[in-house]
Structures are given as structure tokens and as C-alpha cells.
Amino acid sequence: MPELPEVEVTRLSFASRISGATVLSASMGKPLRWPLGIAPEHLKGQRVLAVRRRGKYLLLDLSDGLLLVHLGMSGSLVFAQGLGEPGKHDHFDLQTTEGTLRLNDPRRFGAVVFAPDPSDAVVHKLLGHLGVEPLDEGFDAVAFHQALQQRSAPIKQVLLAGDVVVGVGNIYASEALFLAGIRPTTRSKRLGRVRVQRLWQAIRQVLALAVAQGGSTLRDFSNAHGESGHFQQGAMVYGRAGQPCRQCATPVRTLKQGQRSTFFCPQCQKP
């Protein structure tokens, strides 16, 4: 579920309701990707001041520290009152006066990490290298072009790396490159100003649209992959290997880049 749009939609779903709440208790089930950093009981009594997002991380500002939550590949959060006992894949609960925030994550690639203060080494390690936020004013097309000029890797892998721009995951990388008409294998530094400008626009467009639509559009499509066709608003190329391009009818192709599936239209996307 979790690329930038899904994480942002998750954040919006509980940020205002949890803000101002006081932590009543916290508990950790099976270990996640990284240790919490403190005993869960130490979160008790802290107030939740705000919920922010950086890349695919959710940041809960507590009165006495920062709680970083990452959903990994398979994580999801619910915030509700009266949640029952944790299920098999529920690995973290934060019980507050306003409700309980619960992390469900079958694959446990996600993480919940506490840092006593924002200058903590853990925070720096996790967030320090992250690139610019694509939906912020700070995402500048000229600077984006300059950054891409420095990189020789294929553009799709540079997008996924997250040190130039954050939040673009495997689905939206394929989608944005399709919208921009750029072949995913094209070396980053070979992209000229005009094409980078198109990519800049495409990234903002696809992410903003996904947020506006509740982050569910592509996911629903993916789940319905190969099934009936009520997903007109779905992906242009992701998950559509062999199917006709929605723009030119050429069969969509797939390949592996860094162990991840890439989808593209060989006709619409130029090297």
C-alpha cells in the first residue's frame, strides 16, 4: 500500500484526531525492521502534538521526543477506539486518550522508532539522506535537472533511491515515466532540460492525483489486475504487461531493474 500518496492519505486520516491526545500505553509485538529504541512503557504520559510526513515516514511529534513510523511494503495503520486484541500481524499499538493507533504489517519491513529529540543520530540516519519533497514548493525543476545530471544510473532507479526526490515508489515511478514519455532505462544524466521538466510535472501530477483520490486508485487497479475492467482511472502501464498501451495500443513491456518490476510502453516512452 505505501508510497507517498498512501502514506499521506494515512496521515490525513488520523492526524487531527490524534493531535492533543495523551499516550495511555504502548506495546510492541513481533520485532519490526528496527528496534523501537526504548521500552514501550516510556511513551506513556507523552502527548501527541502533531503528525507530519517526510518521504514515506510518518513523524509523530511527542511532547518528549519523536516517533517515526514506516509502513514498509505491507504495513497499514488504523486509528480507532475500542480496538480488540491485536491480531496475528498487528505489531504495534499506541493507546491514547482519543483512540488506539495500530500497525498491521504482515511482512514486517515496516518500523516504529523512537528518538528523544530531532537531532538524534537515529533520525539523521533514517531521514538525513532523503531528497526533496515532490509536492512541496522546494521541488524545483531546475534543481531537479541539475541533480539528475550528476547521476549515471537509469532514471527509474534514481527515482526509487529517494535521495534526489522522495516518495516515488515502484508503481508511481513507472507511471510518472510513462506520463513524461521517458524510457525507465534511460540514464539519468542523459535527460535534457525539457524532458526533466516533463518528468517533474509528471511526478507532481501523478502523486497529487493519487492523494486527492485517496491513494487507492492504483492499488485497486493492481488488485483487480487481470479481472474485469472497471478501472478506467487505473494505471497506464503498471501491472499491464502484454496489454495494449492506453495511448497507442502497443503492448506494454516489463523488465527488471534492481530486482523491481518496471512497466513501460516502448512506443510512447523514448530512450
Next chain:
DNA sequence: CACGGATCCTGATGGC
């Protein structure tokens, strides 16, 4: 220091 590969973990799916 940037790049490419291996790696963590569980579940769903498809072929035989």
C-alpha cells in the same frame, strides 16, 4: 562515492 546485488519477512498466486 555512486552503483548493483543480496537481504530482511510473510502471503498470494500459478504451474505441475
Next chain:
DNA sequence: TGCCATCAGGATCCGT
């Protein structure tokens, strides 16, 4: 039905 291989929306670590 069982068994096995493959694949899945992420990101870090390590060798080169």
C-alpha cells in the same frame, strides 16, 4: 490437494 517457484507497493548494507 500438495509442493515449489515466483512475486509483492521498501530501503539498507556491503562489495566493487
